[in-house]
Each structure stands twice: as C-alpha cells, then as structure tokens.
Amino acid sequence: LFTSIPAELSRNSKRYQVGSVIENATASRLGELLMDMADSMTVNFSYHANDPSVGFSLHADYDCFKLFLADTGLFVTLAFMDRDYTENVIYQKLLSDKLAVDLGYVYENAIAQMLKSAGNELFYYTFQEEIVKDEDGNKTIRNYEVDFLLSRKDKICPIEVKSSGYKSHKSLDVFQEKFSSRILQRYLLYTKDVRKDKDIFCLPAYMTGLF
Incomplete structure (x- = not known):
C-alpha cells in the first residue's frame, strides 16, 4: 500500500484503488491497517467531501480517499526507486523548473504536505x-x-x-x-x-x- 502511493496518484483517478494494489481488498476491510499507516505520520490522507460545504468531516466518505506521502522528497525517491539517483532526470527537471505536465502529481503531493503542515485537514471533491x-x-x-x-x-x-x-x-x-x-x-x-x-x-x- 505504501510503495504504491506514487503509482496510484499518477493514475489520475478519483481515489486510491486499494483493490488494484491488493487483490479483492477494499478500504473498509483494511480499515485498521490504513489507520496504522495514518498513525505512522508518514502518509497524509485526503478524503472525498461528498457535500462541499463547511464541516467537511461531517460529509466525508472515509472509504474514498487519496494517499500522499508526508515527505515529498521521499515521494520522489519512492516514485523513481528503480533508477539510479544520479541518472534520474526528474531531479534535474525539478531544479530547473522544467517538470513535465504529466508529473504534476509531484506538485500535488508537495501541496498536500504543505497544507497539512500548516494545520489543515485534507479534503477534495469530484x-x-x-x-x-x-x-x-x-x-x-x-x-x-x-x-x-x-x-x-x-x-x-x-x-x-x-x-x-x-x-x-x-x-x-x-x-x-x-x-x-x-x-x-x-x-x-x-x-x-x-x-x-x-x-x-x-x-x-x-x-x-x-x-
């Protein structure tokens, strides 16, 4: 579940597809494990707000969520862990402000990290x-x-x-x-x-x- 976070974000789907990572699994069945991940403080959950109004937590779907890493540097490393750091083009592109559009999920993870660090809970809407x-x-x-x-x-x-x-x-x-x-x-x-x-x-x- 942890190592699949970058892949799930890059799919650009409306939620983290637990079933595509662990066969026949659902978020509700893995509730305890997901809460352990949240308690580890290495991930940030963003929940779907079914009714986009004040009091998001009252209308949130806690089985429909996106997962971000709490550290974007770790996110980048995890996303490209199969390549040698010194040959990894993404670092060069990040530093030269030439990150490709299809890598926008890196920015999304960074924004999630900063919003959470500023004391905000994360919610989104589709x-x-x-x-x-x-x-x-x-x-x-x-x-x-x-x-x-x-x-x-x-x-x-x-x-x-x-x-x-x-x-x-x-x-x-x-x-x-x-x-x-x-x-x-x-x-x-x-x-x-x-x-x-x-x-x-x-x-x-x-x-x-x-x-």
Whole structure:
C-alpha cells in the first residue's frame, strides 16, 4: 500500500484503488491497517467531501480517499526507486523548473504536505457534468476534480494545483457555477508569480504554507 502511493496518484483517478494494489481488498476491510499507516505520520490522507460545504468531516466518505506521502522528497525517491539517483532526470527537471505536465502529481503531493503542515485537514471533491456535444443534442459526461478544499469562516476555498500554466482551470470554473454561494475565495497554486485571473488568486506553490 505504501510503495504504491506514487503509482496510484499518477493514475489520475478519483481515489486510491486499494483493490488494484491488493487483490479483492477494499478500504473498509483494511480499515485498521490504513489507520496504522495514518498513525505512522508518514502518509497524509485526503478524503472525498461528498457535500462541499463547511464541516467537511461531517460529509466525508472515509472509504474514498487519496494517499500522499508526508515527505515529498521521499515521494520522489519512492516514485523513481528503480533508477539510479544520479541518472534520474526528474531531479534535474525539478531544479530547473522544467517538470513535465504529466508529473504534476509531484506538485500535488508537495501541496498536500504543505497544507497539512500548516494545520489543515485534507479534503477534495469530484463531480460530473453533462455536456451537450453537438447540434443533434448528443451529450457526454465530463469529470471534474477540485484538488483541495479548505474551510474558512462560514465559507469554503477550492484549490486547484497546476504544474504548468494557469489559463486553464475548468474544474474551478464549473465548481463556481454549481456552488458560488458557498465560496469565499478560489485559489490556483502553480509555479509562476502572484497574479489574479478574474476572481482567482494565482499563487506560487511555496506560499501554500500561509493558508
């Protein structure tokens, strides 16, 4: 379960698939083992908020979660443990700010670590929307995910994590359409400088610890 954390994050699925790691296993059956992992303080759990409103823990699905490592350096080592450190391109890319888009889960783990270190519990939200695809009225289902949710005052703050640009933030936009009355402020955390895109605060990842 522990060594599969990077692989499960890279799948970009809406949850940690316990059954894909241990055959026929479910989160509810492994509850005690998962709690032991949490108690070890080497991992951070992010639970699905079934109702994105203040009091996430009241509406969380504790069988639907993502797992992050509490130390992003260890996460990178674990993700590429089959390669020699000196030949590992990811370290060079991290240092030169050229991390590929498909490695965005490294940033997501770093954000999770910083949010947790700042005293926040981790929650996220996934949802679907029907989209009219063509003139004949054919529809398609599109999946969206808000990477992290914070509770502030009597409102919530959705956060999207980007490893590259800021111009595309569809999940934040659709979330705003659905839950505008619940939102205090929207944030996008990325690798560039502080800026504002309409009402979205775009902040460099290193400022996460200030939340």
